[in-house]
Amino acid sequence: MRINPYAPNEIEPKWQRFWAEQRAFCAKSYFSRPKFFGLIEFPYPSGSGLHVGHPRSNTAIDIIARKRRMEGYNVLFPMGWDAFGLPTENYAIKNKIHPRIVTQQNVDHFRTQLQRLGFSFDWSREVDTTDPAYYKWTQWIFLKLHAHGLAYKAEMPVNWCVSCKCGLANEEVVDGVCERCNGEVVRRVRNQWMLRITEYAQKLLDGLDDVDFIEKVKTQQRNWIGRSEGAEVDFAIESSEDTSDVIRVFTTRPDTLFGATYMVLSPEHPLVDALIARGTVTNAQAVAEYRAAAARKSDFERTELAKDKSGVPLEGVCAINPATGKPIPVWISDYVLVTYGTGAIMAVPGHDTRDWEFASKFGLPIVEVVAGGNVTEGAYTDVADGVLVNSGFINGLRVAEAKQKITDWLIEKGLGERKVNYKLRDWVFSRQRYWGEPIPMVECPCCGFVPVPEDQLPITLPEVERYEPTDSGESPLAAITDWVNTICPKCNGPAKRETDTMPQWAGSSWYFMRYADPHNADALASKEALAYWLPVDWYNGGMEHTTLHLLYSRFWHRFLYDIGVVPTPEPYQKRTSHGMILGENSEKMSKSRGNVINPDDIVDVMGADAFRLYEMFMGAFDQAIPWSTKGAHGCRRFLDRVWRLQEILTDSEEISPALAASVHGAIKKVTEDYERMKFNTAIAAMMSLVNDLTAAGSVTRGELRALLLILSPVAPHIAEEMWEANSFGGTIYAQPWPAWDEAALHADTVEIAVQINGKVRGRIDVPADMTPEQAAEQLPSHEKVAELLAGRPIRKLVFVQGRLLNIVI
């Protein structure tokens, strides 16, 4: 039978309209059915539109969402816009358009592009972080954090991006430059809003044990949180008039206390000021110069110069090693960070690489206290099987025992305590820009910072003439006096609004909750909706968000759980990650490299289904992969072949016995591979099936039906069209997912390989259920086997059912 050629440009818009009219993918609000909440990171609607990376993640979860619907789940698969942010603001400034207009244009463009690709999003639940009805609740969460002591204002040295004219969180500084614009980052002291994420370090760590995240993500988050166990120890300062003067250090190796031969304070350590002020330091001039030089260095320079240690002794100051009772010198050096631990260390050059370098350079004594290495050549840092020496009452103990014993001793003497430290720093939450959520705080000359009462939310962004950032480091909002000037909610006196705005990460830290109940005006979402939909069952996104968005949103969610707003401690049950799509030249896709592929162009030429199919087929889902337009054509050719199966279609509803193994094998393989995100092999299995069907010369309706069902999550338009054209009944998206018949997978006889000494020498057909015993009895006399043996004696015979026979001679 002749059929019209496959014309995706006609059938794809048709089905997209149909799905929209049917409200086919709207999540239902009956809370009794089993649910599935599938999520992909909502995009930042940039001016350049969708790139080919977005659809990789989107298609993957779209496949799962469509499969879940067919399996009977009530599916929530939403989409929205993370629309606050600097690029929009910068574009608005450059082109003199209000950021709101820019955002609207970009969102419309993105929506159109996404809809062309046929994703089964529930568009009735679209959220936009810049909508006051949305950011009202972002501000509300901030007030809750503040009420629970987790938001505070502090004078902090911050990472200041010179080109964005804006402070950055630690997580936003990459290789010493701004993550967004690659601009120079310097340290500036500013009064900043901070979120006490460190309070949640342990909970964020523990929570990882209960979720199904790919291991890479867990490891990165654990490293970022950076827990270390150890002890804090007090070192007295010799001949100090003030007996309360001690230097407290943090160490993970209290067992090496006898080997602490000097101490180092960070240049910013407050005790240095005190000692200088008191005149104890005899080389105050040199110390002041060193501190000034250290302060001038950016964090980047400090790290760059890491290899070459520098420092100055505090002459006239001596500390007492509490274990040996001996005086030891005190230095300052910028290899000790003021932001970690106590900002001071006991230096054990025998067993710490950095201390060893420092001691070698400045001729400080190096003492061995753990046997096993050679401390004249380098620090011995192995803790696995070292034994303590030169260490008084802990001599002869292994490192682990020595740690316990000396810590107990320190506690008993009142010289120290057990302590856990984290590398995680508090989250710098202020940005000095216009296009962000206003922080709902008021500064009153009498009452200090006062939270805006909840019933006054949202605090909306004022209309302004100019939203350029200022060189003074003040937010552009500061110039809008009739917005800034307000009254104190507490004393009704004149007061000023906080003019800093929230960072980009604020709105995205809770957006998934809003999808549960996006139009709720009385709460961020109803308790009932949250109880039903949370946690997100499957969240796919980029690795670049592991220590940013993913960690931040876990923090907010855990906090909201602690105050009874959300029903689960963790927001995401499962987290997976896709590999990047590179340009055809295997380099990262970027405008400047000129290797950007625009999805629209591909869809124009070969259709959305072929595009989706190729994005899933091109390689292992979790690995970076170069784009190949030729490869994409191969996927279009596959869909053409699927389409042409209609030319050889018969009336039978059966699956012909000759093809049963092929068809059922494909159903099984595709079903399992979708779940494991092995989309490439699932598609390969469908290609093989189509090859088999084509080779058979005719296709039954039963066979085509099975193929369309398993193909439909990846290529929904063609599946829907062929389903309708051949009157299979109803719509394919609402069909039940097909089951496979295990019995049909296995033929009665199988061809196995015959190996002699592990080398394949021939093939024979044997019954599929032949046991090793039967094989040992029957096969040596098999005509072909005997021929291969040529009379040589059999030493050993290995038979693997359905696979091979290996004869050792």
Next chain:
RNA sequence: GCCGGUGUGGCGGAAUGGCAGACGCGGCAGAUUCAAAAUCUGUUUUGGUUUCCAAGUGGGGGUUCAAGUCCCUUCACCGGCACCA
């Protein structure tokens, strides 16, 4: 430096310890065509003395009847962290 990951044809990549190279791209040959595109058929790891033999999954060693897969060692590339005491 530390922690992950990856190394397989010309290319993207398959392969519960059991017949390496599935599937696709590209190439080559043929069919169709006035011709081209598209499509279809065949072929395509390498080297040979070509119904067959040998070699072959970054390199070297090992375990095993059997190793891309497990163990040891080494190299290269990618990602993350990096003076965190």
